[in-house]
Amino acid sequence: xxxxxxxxxxxxxxxxxxxxxxxxxxxxxxxxxxxxxxxxxxxxxxxxxxxxxxxxxxxxxxxxxxxxxxxxxxxxxxxxxxxxxxxxxxxxxxxxxxxxxxxxxxxxxxxxxxxxxxxxxxxxxxxxxxxxxxxxxxxxxxxxxxxxxxxxxxxxxxxxxxxxxxxxxxxxxxxxxxxxxxxxxxxxxxxxxxxxxxxxxxxxxxxxxxxxxxxxxxxxxxxxxxxxxxxxxxxxxxxxxxxxxxxxxxxxxxxxxxxxxxxx
Numbered sequence: 665x666x667x668x669x670x671x672x673x674x675x676x677x678x679x680x681x682x683x684x685x686x687x688x689x690x691x692x693x694x695x696x697x698x699x700x701x702x703x704x705x706x707x708x709x710x711x712x713x714x715x716x717x718x719x720x721x722x723x724x725x726x727x728x729x730x731x732x733x734x735x736x737x738x739x740x741x742x743x744x745x746x747x748x749x750x751x752x753x754x755x756x757x758x759x760x761x762x763x764x765x766x767x768x769x770x771x772x773x774x775x776x777x778x779x780x781x782x783x784x785x786x787x788x789x790x791x792x793x794x795x796x797x798x799x800x801x802x803x804x805x806x807x808x809x810x811x812x813x814x815x816x817x818x819x820x821x822x823x824x825x826x827x828x829x830x831x832x833x834x835x836x837x838x839x840x841x842x843x844x845x846x847x848x849x850x851x852x853x854x855x856x857x858x859x860x861x862x863x864x865x866x867x868x869x870x871x872x873x874x875x876x877x878x879x880x881x882x883x884x885x886x887x888x889x890x891x892x893x894x895x896x897x898x899x900x901x902x903x904x905x906x907x908x909x910x911x912x913x914x915x916x917x918x919x920x921x922x923x924x925x926x927x928x
Contacts (some may be wrong), residue, residue, distance in 0.1 A: 680706050692893075715743045724900035725885045740885055762872045765800030768795040769874050769915045774847045780821060784850040787881055787889035788820035792880075800874035805906045809898055819892040853885045875907055 683706060687699035713734065717730050727741035729821050769845040773793030778787040806816075849857065859880035864872045881889040882900040893899075 680710070707735075712743065713744065713852055715739070719747060719883075725884065726899070727737070727901070736885060737901075761870060764769070765797050765874045766860075766872055767803070769797040769800065769877060772796040773853075775845050776817075776820075779886050783848075785847050785853050786850045787856050787884070787887040788892050790853060790856060790877065791881055791889040791892055792816050792820050794878055799872060801907065801910050802874035804880040805875070805878065805903060805910050808906050808910070811896060811898065815896060818894060819895040820888065822895065829894060852884055855884065856887070859883055871907060875911070878903065878907070 680703070680891040681705040683699050687696055687703055690699060715728055715732075718731070723745075725740050727882045729736040732739055734742075770793060773789040774785050776789040776792040776796070780789065784790070792813070793813060794800070795806050795813050797803050856860060856877065857880070860876040863876040863883075864870075865880040867876070869876070881887065882893070882903060884890060893903075910913070
């Protein structure tokens with residue numbers, strides 16, 4: 665008879681408990697070891713489910729790592745590849761209107777990349793663009809947390825290629841064609857744009873706006889935007905709390921033509 669499974673595809677919890685009991689009560693050491701091995705695989709599966717649920721609920725990698733009892737780097741190293749693979753799947757049935765402030769923030773981010781003499785638009789430039797865009801919720805949230813344009817530009821430069829010597833963008837001289845309308849995105853910058861769509865879907869919003877892009881920037885702990893926020897002592901929890909309060913107080917913007925995030 666095939667064992668039953670839970671809705672998530674995992675064996676039910678009572679089977680996990682049975683394995684745990686067998687691991688500690690088995691009379692033969694080999695039986696105990698077999699139960700421990702099976703239990704370890706079962707717990708790994710449950711941990712993956714828990715991490716997925718926590719990320720979907722908006723918890724940061726730092727909070728998840730603390731709950732697991734490991735460092736943020738260890739949690740990210742163990743689970744991020746699987747999560748990233750799942751993120752590449754399209755969001756079924758998602759049709760979102762991208763509103764004006766989000767478009768303006770991306771244009772400003774491209775300008776920031778040119779100003780910083782970067783060859784690509786990185787997450788740090790997207791963060792700066794959100795600060796410069798003054799009408800959206802993201803700018804209000806960041807300003808409420810004390811993030812000014814000068815501060816974010818300073819820490820963005822400290823987290824940039826110039827500071828870290830990224831071999832992929834070692835030459836910081838912009839190419840001749842580098843104008844704000846033609847600057848390409850870095851890999852992480854494009855992933856942030858794609859993640860912003862998922863943030864809007866997760867929140868049940870029909871419009872993709874600057875707050876979704878801000879949340880998306882916090883989901884990659886290895887990004888320069890997160891490094892910049894860390895320098896400013898701003899956590900994901902602080903951003904989400906302030907954003908929730910600002911959203912509850914109202915706000916919004918005019919809608920624009922429907923396009924996928926990559927067309928921003």
